[in-house]
Amino acid sequence: MWALLVLLTAVIVVLAVYRKFARTLDVSKQYGGPRALPILGNGLWFLNKTPVEMLQIVERLIAEYGTVFRFWQGPEFTVYVGDASMVENILTNRNLTDKSGEYKFLSDWLGDGLLLSKRQKWHARRKAITPAFHFKILEQFVEVFDRNASELVDVLSTYADSEAVFDVFPFVLLYTLDVICESAMGTSVKALRNADSEYVQAVKEAANISIRRMFDFIRRTPMFYLTPSYAKFRKNLKILHGYTDNVIISRRKQLEDGGQDNSRLEANDENEFGVKKREAFLDLLIKTKINDKVLANLEIREEVDTFMFEGHDTTTSAVAFTLYNLAKYPTVQQKAYEEVISVVGENSAKPVDLSHLHDLTYLDMVIKETLRLYPSVPLIGRRCVEEVTIDGKTIPAGANIIIGIYFMGRDPQYFENPLDFRPERFEGETSVEKFNPYKYVPFSAGPRNCIGQKFAINEMKSVISKLLRHYKFILPPNLEEPILMSELILKPERGIQLQIKRR
Structure with a gap:
């Protein structure tokens, strides 16, 4: 009897899988795309490919199949979308808020935080956390940006004195890590002064391993758990989770023991874990309630780790590439410098405040x-939970959707002379953002846009304006264009090589 039930169940499961796959195969005929192998799909394309080659593969597919096409990541059906109208309908569709399958490889580190959580859980978390990004809350972090930017200025001074060529990318990374640790947890890891610390190295290695899993065909399978990378990953997670857990426990105990009147404490006072006695993102999470229940320590760790992950690598990339463009286009740099001086003043040591940042248009x-x-x-990426039709194209349930932000930004149908660097594109009423803004979505868009984009923009303006007040950035002679690679975050394969001179 039991054997019959097991057999019947197996048959039902097989039929359900076949029906679903048959529907996906039928829908796939609506799309252009490359030929795929059974089971493996197009997975071999991505096997042992470098992050540089990943971006080049997508570029070749766009050139051959246009702005909407399909490919297979093993048995997973994937639709690439670089059409602004279709992107708008995807990002504003409340049934398409789940992240695509690639993101699951971040879950060992980030848990079920705001980046990875789905539907009802994501909606509840987003609603509860949004007040933490009110401009009144963000205002207190401007001092954190400015103080750490001064540290970066000091660290880079040796290169100004020698006029040597150096890679600015790792220094910006350490700056953003200092900022995000202090803003998220109230702690000071002093990454700029202690780049080889256990915690700093763990962040770098955990991020690298997590992101490579997203694109490596073999590491996407359970075989990953048999590799040396997994052992290293576990070691790094133990360091990262242990650090965050200790800070949460310490801070919650402080608040439960009567809290602290932050207004009467000096900004630089610290407890035994290096916790700053000002209200950080962590403090707001400890006070947050969802359905009248406070968040458990694990839930808080998920959100703090998510903020840490999303808030340092992304900002590093943006700041480093902005410095590269300022060096490459001296007239743009001069105009930006003159604006900074007119807004902040001649005193290069003067701290910036939020009003200064707003005026740096x-x-x-x-x-x-x-x-x-x-x-x-x-x-x-997004994952299609239920079958949906967008702009005449059916996307089956279970499909992944990949949106090409990078390629849309360089598409001549959206931007005139797209490879020309012209900041004036974003000026006033003629701004490109005014016309079909979904062709330009560096912070995503719709209900699942980046919750920390105002924080990030203020941080970028703060550190870049500080650096411009002290240094002129110069592109070394005969320097080639950066070779770009995609590791979830856009990075230069060989860094950003620059020279600096004191103002």
């Missing part, structure tokens, strides 16, 4: 134009 255009050409996240 030309620098804002420079950053936006940089993000058009070098979006920090070049490709984003």
